[in-house]
Amino acid sequence: MTRPEQYVTRAEARTALEAAARESLRAPSVFNTQPWRWRLIGDVLELASDPSRRLGATDAEGRLLLISCGGALHHAGVSLAAGGWRAEVRRLPDGQHPDLLARIRITGRTTPDAHAKELAAAVHRRRTDRRAFDARPVDEQTLDRLRRLVEDQGAYLHVVPDDRVPELAVSVDEAADANVDQAHHSELTEWTHRPAWTGDGVPATTAVQASLRRVPVRDFLPDGSPGMLPGAGHDEGAAYVIIFGSSDAPVDLLRGGEAMSALLLQATAEGLATAPISEAVEVAWPRRLLSRLLSGVGEPYLVVRLGYVEETDTVPPSPRRLPTDVITVED
Numbered sequence: 001m002t003r004p005e006q007y008v009t010r011a012e013a014r015t016a017l018e019a020a021a022r023e024s025l026r027a028p029s030v031f032n033t034q035p036w037r038w039r040l041i042g043d044v045l046e047l048a049s050d051p052s053r054r055l056g057a058t059d060a061e062g063r064l065l066l067i068s069c070g071g072a073l074h075h076a077g078v079s080l081a082a083g084g085w086r087a088e089v090r091r092l093p094d095g096q097h098p099d100l101l102a103r104i105r106i107t108g109r110t111t112p113d114a115h116a117k118e119l120a121a122a123v124h125r126r127r128t129d130r131r132a133f134d135a136r137p138v139d140e141q142t143l144d145r146l147r148r149l150v151e152d153q154g155a156y157l158h159v160v161p162d163d164r165v166p167e168l169a170v171s172v173d174e175a176a177d178a179n180v181d182q183a184h185h186s187e188l189t190e191w192t193h194r195p196a197w198t199g200d201g202v203p204a205t206t207a208v209q210a211s212l213r214r215v216p217v218r219d220f221l222p223d224g225s226p227g228m229l230p231g232a233g234h235d236e237g238a239a240y241v242i243i244f245g246s247s248d249a250p251v252d253l254l255r256g257g258e259a260m261s262a263l264l265l266q267a268t269a270e271g272l273a274t275a276p277i278s279e280a281v282e283v284a285w286p287r288r289l290l291s292r293l294l295s296g297v298g299e300p301y302l303v304v305r306l307g308y309v310e311e312t313d314t315v316p317p318s319p320r321r322l323p324t325d326v327i328t329v330e331d
């Protein structure tokens with residue numbers, strides 16, 4: 001007896017889901033905290049947040065934690081679509097357990113998605129590039145494509161017009177000034193000086209020496225020596241975009257993170273360098289300044305700098321936790 005085209009065995013579903021969870025581990029996260037846990041149980045893959053990895057001072061409300069987890073969820077979905085699996089995703093499926101963010105189930109097979117394959121290939125090339133971008137501008141068509149992808153994920157994209165970039169710079173600057181207390185300083189020191197075995201945190205090799213920028217870049221090593229030079233550019237051609245949504249409800253922040261991942265992977269696939277900037281959304285007053293840039297129509301989730309770098313050397317990969325520490329496999 002031949003089995004129907006759509007039929008997926010339990011073993012096949014489990015293999016594909018576990019592979020998707022593994023691929024998701026390369027997702028970006030605030031301070032590279034990787035605040036997520038995966039659990040494969042039967043033929044269901046569950047994503048949960050790991051509150052012990054929330055940044056108490058930098059991310060008191062847990063917004064960046066949810067955005068980071070949304071990134072991992074989107075990475076997993078890309079892996080499944082690229083492998084030709086149809087999947088159903090239920091977000092925040094259990095009101096009693098708010099840490100349980102998503103349940104993924106495979107519902108059948110389909111032709112491997114060509115676009116998802118491009119994004120899947122970008123997963124391993126994507127880096128947060130904190131160097132200055134050069135004068136080559138990001139064209140309108142590219143920004144339109146990115147906007148549509150963000151909207152497909154249920155969020156919105158605002159491209160900050162050139163003449164309002166100084167306002168963005170002020171809000172990032174104000175936020176950096178507000179974050180100079182001892183609690184923020186200790187948190188930054190902790191996550192930039194992680195022992196190698198933890199597989200997390202922001203290593204000095206990926207931090208960039210301070211220099212004058214159109215919008216300040218977070219100084220990850222105020223007392224140390226960053227591994228990269230800012231380069232020849234001055235961010236002249238950089239585009240600054242704001243991913244935003246209609247509310248700061250957890251499900252919307254999760255979708256904001258999915259949109260972030262879609263944007264970063266597409267930009268990487270197209271040869272753009274990318275760098276998330278979250279300082280201005282971490283502090284209430286600068287976040288209000290950002291809302292003004294959106295004319296008050298939405299809740300800002302994350303700023304991303306996009307552009308091109310002249311330098312031919314690549315940014316080294318940041319570490320990741322071991323799959324066995326993050327993915328639990330049960331029968």
Ligand SMILES: Cc1cc2nc3c(=O)[nH]c(=O)nc-3n(C[C@H](O)[C@H](O)[C@H](O)COP(=O)(O)O)c2cc1C
Binds near residue numbers: 029276
């Ligand atoms: C929600 C979020 C906020 C982030 N905020 C910043 C930021 O303000 N400044 C920065 O340089 N990188 C920021 N990043 C980038 C992370 O530091 C980076 O993803 C992490 O260190 C892993 O490195 P990778 O992106 O190169 O894999 C942010 C990432 C996420 C997902």
